[in-house]
Amino acid sequence: MKWSDKRRREEFPFFCYREEIYLDHAATSQRPQRVLDAERVFYEKQNANPFRGLYELGMEATDAYERARKTVQNFLHAQYAEEIIFTRNATESLNLVAYSFGCHFLKEGDEIIVSIMEHHSNLLPWQMVAEKTGAKLVFLECGADGTISKEQLDFAFTERTKLVAITHVSNVLGCQNPIEEVVRRAHECEAVVVLDAAQSIAHRPVDVVLLDVDFLAFSGHKMMGPMGIGVLYGKKKWLEQMPPFLRGGEMIESVSRTGATFAPLPHRLEAGTVNAAAAVGLEAAIHFIHEIGWEEIRSREEELTAYAMNQMEAIPEIHILGSKDPKNHSGILTFTVEGVHPHDVASILDADHIAVRAGHHCAQPLFAHLNIPSATRASLAFYNTKEEIDRFVDCLKPLRRKMGYGK
Numbered sequence: 001m002k003w004s005d006k007r008r009r010e011e012f013p014f015f016c017y018r019e020e021i022y023l024d025h026a027a028t029s030q031r032p033q034r035v036l037d038a039e040r041v042f043y044e045k046q047n048a049n050p051f052r053g054l055y056e057l058g059m060e061a062t063d064a065y066e067r068a069r070k071t072v073q074n075f076l077h078a079q080y081a082e083e084i085i086f087t088r089n090a091t092e093s094l095n096l097v098a099y100s101f102g103c104h105f106l107k108e109g110d111e112i113i114v115s116i117m118e119h120h121s122n123l124l125p126w127q128m129v130a131e132k133t134g135a136k137l138v139f140l141e142c143g144a145d146g147t148i149s150k151e152q153l154d155f156a157f158t159e160r161t162k163l164v165a166i167t168h169v170s171n172v173l174g175c176q177n178p179i180e181e182v183v184r185r186a187h188e189c190e191a192v193v194v195l196d197a198a199q200s201i202a203h204r205p206v207d208v209v210l211l212d213v214d215f216l217a218f219s220g221h222k223m224m225g226p227m228g229i230g231v232l233y234g235k236k237k238w239l240e241q242m243p244p245f246l247r248g249g250e251m252i253e254s255v256s257r258t259g260a261t262f263a264p265l266p267h268r269l270e271a272g273t274v275n276a277a278a279a280v281g282l283e284a285a286i287h288f289i290h291e292i293g294w295e296e297i298r299s300r301e302e303e304l305t306a307y308a309m310n311q312m313e314a315i316p317e318i319h320i321l322g323s324k325d326p327k328n329h330s331g332i333l334t335f336t337v338e339g340v341h342p343h344d345v346a347s348i349l350d351a352d353h354i355a356v357r358a359g360h361h362c363a364q365p366l367f368a369h370l371n372i373p374s375a376t377r378a379s380l381a382f383y384n385t386k387e388e389i390d391r392f393v394d395c396l397k398p399l400r401r402k403m404g405y406g407k
Ligand SMILES: Cc1ncc(COP(=O)(O)O)c(C=O)c1O
Pocket: 026, 027, 089, 090, 091, 092, 119, 121, 122, 167, 169, 170, 171, 196, 198, 199, 219
């Protein structure tokens, strides 16, 4: 089904209330009405603490939460519902693997491969594991277009490689990494792969069985779901061996004065009261994505990205980071404007109600590698329009003049 521009926009109440041209989808997406409704209806009609109330309402809340888990399982094509652990966000999911897997199964002399383009959320946890275990971090460098070469992979993988933590799509360059090749090489050396899918999950179907990754992390809020809900997928064989990350209510089998035994998966890794309303909202976002269809999302995003890139490239002082191919941007256009600080770019755009992000985008090692201090990022979603891009480009054109650079 082809949705009209108008129909797409009408799904998002945000656009009824705000004049904003929202080009910061990679930071957090807007939410369709049905996601907001799903959360509200949970609180209005099903609100009870899941797993705790043995009364009917409590069981309804539990059922709603577990149904959301099943929906995520199907969305990722995972084999078992217990392989889906709800967290607060991608950062917490990655920390969970780092603490419960990395700190327990890695040792001095082991090597952890990360790419230079990792978001800090998929770098700092591995720095911590290296510090605690004596394992060493090995970086996969990339070219200016984000490509990780075969030579880089040949260099990085050794018999000491025990874990690879890599992003599916860079939050700065928008490029997609060669995950199939990384997984193949990792499994050849019996290393596990942790995939950060925070930036891919809203843009393309992800099949954890086909990709054969060992762990995968994402946040609900970047895929039109609520804030405060994230997912860690893990192969059952690994999750079963991992000690709990957090301890407390609802993750135990029995507790004595001196110790405890723990509940089976997934509850062993979900201590405390869960965010059931957000899980239900995430489920609604997944249904919404399926209703629009991946093909519609992909083709619309590519069309808008190509449209924006064409016009931006016509402005000589603007330099877009990453690939020349709009298809390898996942809607992310990070750019510099000669002589203008990215914070000034963002402020000038903001004065025209255009929301973009400026700075190092939580990827300081990548900026150091590219030898660029910081940049501005416009990130598009399928619900943006060509008119919005025209207005964005119209604001970019006089930008240098506004900063006192003559014409
Ligand atoms: C690639 C990538 N990984 C991880 C994260 C962290 O996501 P969150 O802040 O939702 O935990 C982000 C957020 O921007 C990201 O872009």
